Amino acid sequence: xxxxxxxxxxxxxxxxxxxxxxxxxxxxxxxxxxxxxxxxxxxxxxxxxxxxxxxxxxxxxxxxxxxxxxxxxxxxxxxxxxxxxxxxxxxxxxxxxxxxxxxxxxxxxxxxxxxxxxxxxxxxxxxxxxxxxxxxxxxxxxxxxxxxxxxxxxxxxxxxxxxxxxxxxxxxxxxxxxxxxxxxxxxxxxxxxxxxxxxxxxxxxxxxxxxxxxxxxxxxxxxxxxxxxxxxxxxxxxxxxxxxxxxxxxxxxxxxxxxxxxxxxxxxxxxxxxxxxxxxxxxxxxxx
Amino acid sequence: xxxxxxxxxxxxxxxxxxxxxxxxxxxxxxxxxxxxxxxxxxxxxxxxxxxxxxxxxxxxxxxxxxxxxxxxxxxxxxxxxxxxxxxxxxxxxxxxxxxxxxxxxxxxxxxxxxxxxxxxxxxxxxxxxxxxxxxxxxxxxxxxxxxxxxxxxxxxxxxxxxxxxxxxxxxxxxxxxxxxxxxxxxxxxxxxxxxxxxxxxxxxxxxxxxxxxxxxxxxxxxxxxxxxxxxxxxxxxxxxxxxxxxxxxxxxxxxxxxxxxxxxxxxxxxxxxxxxxxxxxxxxxxxxxxxxxxxxxxxxxxxxxxxxxxxxxxxxxxxxxxxxxxxxxxxxxxxxxxxxxxxxxxxxxxxxxxxxxxxxxxxxxxxxxxxxxxxxxxxxxxxxxxxxxxxxxxxxxxxxxxxxxxxxxxxxxxxxxxxxxxxxxxxxxxxxxxxxxxxxxxxxxxxxxxxxxxxxxxxxxxxxxxxxxxxxxxxxxxxxxxxxxxxxxxxxxxxxxxxxxxxxxxxxxxxxxxxxxxxxxxxxxxxxxxxxxxxxxxxxxxxxxxxxxxxxxxxxxxxxxxxxxxxxxxxxxxxxxxxxxxxxxx
Numbered sequence: 001x002x003x004x005x006x007x008x009x010x011x012x013x014x015x016x017x018x019x020x021x022x023x024x025x026x027x028x029x030x031x032x033x034x035x036x037x038x039x040x041x042x043x044x045x046x047x048x049x050x051x052x053x054x055x056x057x058x059x060x061x062x063x064x065x066x067x068x069x070x071x072x073x074x075x076x077x078x079x080x081x082x083x084x085x086x087x088x089x090x091x092x093x094x095x096x097x098x099x100x101x102x103x104x105x106x107x108x109x110x111x112x113x114x115x116x117x118x119x120x121x122x123x124x125x126x127x128x129x130x131x132x133x134x135x136x137x138x139x140x141x142x143x144x145x146x147x148x149x150x151x152x153x154x155x156x157x158x159x160x161x162x163x164x165x166x167x168x169x170x171x172x173x174x175x176x177x178x179x180x181x182x183x184x185x186x187x188x189x190x191x192x193x194x195x196x197x198x199x200x201x202x203x204x205x206x207x208x209x210x211x212x213x214x215x216x217x218x219x220x221x222x223x224x225x226x227x228x229x230x231x232x233x234x235x236x237x238x239x240x241x242x243x244x245x246x247x248x249x250x251x252x253x254x255x256x257x258x259x260x261x262x263x264x265x266x267x268x269x270x271x272x273x274x275x276x277x278x279x280x281x282x283x284x285x286x287x288x
Numbered sequence: 289x290x291x292x293x294x295x296x297x298x299x300x301x302x303x304x305x306x307x308x309x310x311x312x313x314x315x316x317x318x319x320x321x322x323x324x325x326x327x328x329x330x331x332x333x334x335x336x337x338x339x340x341x342x343x344x345x346x347x348x349x350x351x352x353x354x355x356x357x358x359x360x361x362x363x364x365x366x367x368x369x370x371x372x373x374x375x376x377x378x379x380x381x382x383x384x385x386x387x388x389x390x391x392x393x394x395x396x397x398x399x400x401x402x403x404x405x406x407x408x409x410x411x412x413x414x415x416x417x418x419x420x421x422x423x424x425x426x427x428x429x430x431x432x433x434x435x436x437x438x439x440x441x442x443x444x445x446x447x448x449x450x451x452x453x454x455x456x457x458x459x460x461x462x463x464x465x466x467x468x469x470x471x472x473x474x475x476x477x478x479x480x481x482x483x484x485x486x487x488x489x490x491x492x493x494x495x496x497x498x499x500x501x502x503x504x505x506x507x508x509x510x511x512x513x514x515x516x517x518x519x520x521x522x523x524x525x526x527x528x529x530x531x532x533x534x535x536x537x538x539x540x541x542x543x544x545x546x547x548x549x550x551x552x553x554x555x556x557x558x559x560x561x562x563x564x565x566x567x568x569x570x571x572x573x574x575x576x577x578x579x580x581x582x583x584x585x586x587x588x589x590x591x592x593x594x595x596x597x598x599x600x601x602x603x604x605x606x607x608x609x610x611x612x613x614x615x616x617x618x619x620x621x622x623x624x625x626x627x628x629x630x631x632x633x634x635x636x637x638x639x640x641x642x643x644x645x646x647x648x649x650x651x652x653x654x655x656x657x658x659x660x661x662x663x664x665x666x667x668x669x670x671x672x673x674x675x676x677x678x679x680x681x682x683x684x685x686x687x688x689x690x691x692x693x694x695x696x697x698x699x700x701x702x703x704x705x706x707x708x709x710x711x712x713x714x715x716x717x718x719x720x721x722x723x724x725x726x727x728x729x730x731x732x733x734x735x736x737x738x739x740x741x742x743x744x745x746x747x748x749x750x751x752x753x754x755x756x757x758x759x760x761x762x763x764x765x766x767x768x769x770x771x772x773x774x775x776x777x778x779x780x781x782x783x784x785x786x787x788x789x790x791x792x793x794x795x796x797x798x799x800x801x802x803x804x805x806x807x808x809x810x811x812x813x814x815x816x817x818x819x820x821x822x823x824x825x826x827x828x829x830x831x832x833x834x835x836x837x838x839x840x841x842x843x844x845x846x847x848x849x850x851x852x853x854x855x856x857x858x859x860x861x862x863x864x865x866x867x868x869x870x871x872x873x874x
Binding site (some may be wrong): 008009010011023038040043045053055057059060061062063064065067071072073074075076078079080083084101102103104105109113202261262263266268269270271273274275277279280281283284287288 | 318485486501502527529530531534537538541542545547549550554556571578662667670672679686709713714715718727728781
């Protein structure tokens with residue numbers, strides 16, 4: 001069985017010192033090891049941006065695609081080989097701006113994969129512009145007088161889109177984050193894990209200290225029931241989304257793969273492609 | 289008796305025009321006639337004039353005809369819009385219900401047949417379509433029993449009584465005509481066919497069937513005219529083979545899913561038309577950069593933008609060949625018959641796996657939706673070649689110390705071994721960023737240059753595509769070479785035959801591979817022709833320019849374009865070519 005160290009490679013991340021993404025990577029490595037996975041069992045599909053580079057820093061299979069499209073690539077991959085553990089990862093720009101429609105439709109479709117959003121409420125790699133997660137009034141290069149667009153509420157949105165698994169972590173709490181990723185990996189269906197992963201260079205508002213002051217940990221909240229969708233929604237609205245922990249999980253909902261008629265347990269990638277003659281003749285007969 | 293004729297049925301969209309044509313043509317196909325059917329339809333569901341024109345012949349044909357022999361009309365609008373196509377010996381079979389009349393100047397014979405009334409007598413007004421089928425058969429002298437099997441298949445699940453009533457409607461339609469004419473009409477009676485078993489299918493069905501035969505098990509697509517039939521066919525059939533079709537949120541998701549699936553080791557495809565292909569462009573670049581196979585079908589329609597969604601055009605050639613930023617290896621092939629759609633789709637998957645690059649199957653509306661006779665498809669011609677794909681760890685070197693497999697190894701032919709994820713000792717990274725041999729990002733200038741050259745080397749020596757051109761090479765020194773692409777194959781053939789009858793020496797070349805451009809295959813035929821005409825459904829001469837660019841000799845290459853949304857007619861090809869040969873200009 002692989003240890004979390006075996007999910008490390010020797011590439012030095014080009015993230016700034018103190019970047020929240022380091023913890024996300026570490027939590028992933030621990031979660032994979034804890035789940036008894038081997039590096040070849042895992043494919044990390046990532047988007048574009050600082051966070052998108054993560055697939056190059058994990059010792060596993062990795063696919064670093066184009067901006068905003070990690071989810072459709074990951075879904076195609078999972079349908080091709082349902083034996084693989086497929087994880088998609090990217091930033092808030094990737095998932096909630098350019099790739100927003102894929103996020104909503106991946107939630108609806110419910111292919112069994114885990115999506116980790118490294119949410120820093122700003123665009124880092126392009127050197128500091130506003131993000132759909134930036135608060136109103138947030139000043140950046142692209143919004144010198146402050147953002148005049150409202151911030152998206154990704155978790156409320158996910159709930160309304162029918163998500164079966166919604167969680168939120170914080171880079172400072174590696175233990176909880178690891179546990180949430182593990183829960184996402186074992187959930188049968190699409191899991192959305194939003195992670196507050198502070199940008200120490202371009203976001204001077206939503207800092208580690210700011211999060212520590214404002215986040216409510218649901219794990220410690222007595223009476224919170226993550227199988228209650230209404231309660232989940234209420235909690236998110238009350239707290240302006242500033243919670244961590246497992247927010248909602250529906251264990252009953254079937255995954256997309258389970259609902260495809262005739263979809264075999266044997267992955268498509270391992271099946272024999274050849275048609276036998278009689279099957280071919282039968283297909284052709286339709287046009288006679 | 290005649291060797292070929294044209295029959296058309298028209299009425300309001302949604303009135304059963306398609307199924308009338310369907311039943312009539314299926315029976316004719318089973319009798320052994322060669323057919324070509326073309327639907328005229330609008331971008332709406334119900335209402336609006338719609339018609340299906342079917343060419344019937346005792347020898348192969350792949351074009352709509354200039355004129356018309358029989359017009360079946362369910363409303364006056366059909367007569368008003370189509371009667372001008374009828375030649376003087378033609379007939380109109382019109383429903384007596386709407387009191388049909390002949391427009392001024394039309395000399396065709398009008399039969400006012402009580403379609404609806406006869407159908408009501410049999411039991412149901414909707415069966416007026418069957419009455420029309422029977423009446424048509426009587427005019428053409430077709431045996432009515434040839435409809436028995438077709439009707440049984442179509443209505444079997446509704447019970448024997450429905451089958452019998454439909455047959456009765458056909459019989460009474462025929463009887464009515466017999467009573468009027470005393471038998472088949474001179475000049476409209478078809479010569480007997482050879483009775484051979486053949487298939488009758490649209491290009492889109494042939495592409496979809498080819499995909500299953502090639503082993504494709506996943507399709508991701510967004511519905512769009514005129515490509516949706518491909519996904520509809522696969523939705524119907526793919527589940528029997530363990531596969532599935534995902535209807536995605538947009539075409540970007542579709543192509544991205546296809547890349548994910550192909551990366552995962554499954555043969556996957558998407559299909560769309562111009563607007564969808566425009567959206568897919570960035571991901572096609574990713575396919576080229578990451579060397580991930582992908583098969584993409586572009587069924588061209590009238591552009592630009594939304595353009596003419598339900599009309600014929602061939603104006604995506606430049607976009608398919610040149611789009612995507614940066615420089616990638618890419619293959620574009622262009623079948624010109626439904627039969628080629630089948631075999632070329634199989635080849636497309638082999639090419640994608642072999643060269644690890646995007647392969648675009650270029651079609652056009654007339655090829656994708658035009659229904660044509662196809663010789664029986666040959667199971668033994670189905671070959672599957674996965675190229676350098678590695679599906680298990682046997683023979684792979686043990687990876688130590690987070691070392692990676694050289695997925696992008698710089699080989700002599702530029703093609704690297706490709707391990708599908710899940711395989712031990714095959715770990716590697718895939719990225720659209722420039723990368724080294726293991727897939728790790730690299731901005732190193734030396735590496736960059738080597739990797740660009742490695743990718744381009746894959747196609748530099750040409751590709752292993754069986755028939756880059758179709759050739760009707762009749763003359764050593766032709767007066768004229770006519771060049772076309774996609775659906776114009778049949779219409780050029782007919783234009784050519786008319787010119788030949790007048791003593792002109794004409795060859796015909798059809799491009800079946802567009803990228804890499806098959807210069808060596810095309811050049812000798814351009815060289816030996818006095819003049820070259822490129823017939824294409826666009827305004828700017830995209831194919832003409834490509835030939836001039838690659839082959840040269842531009843001074844004798846002329847463009848004949850049509851961009852009104854309709855396919856070329858044989859007479860148009862004939863007239864334009866003759867104009868050039870006689871007057872020296874088009």
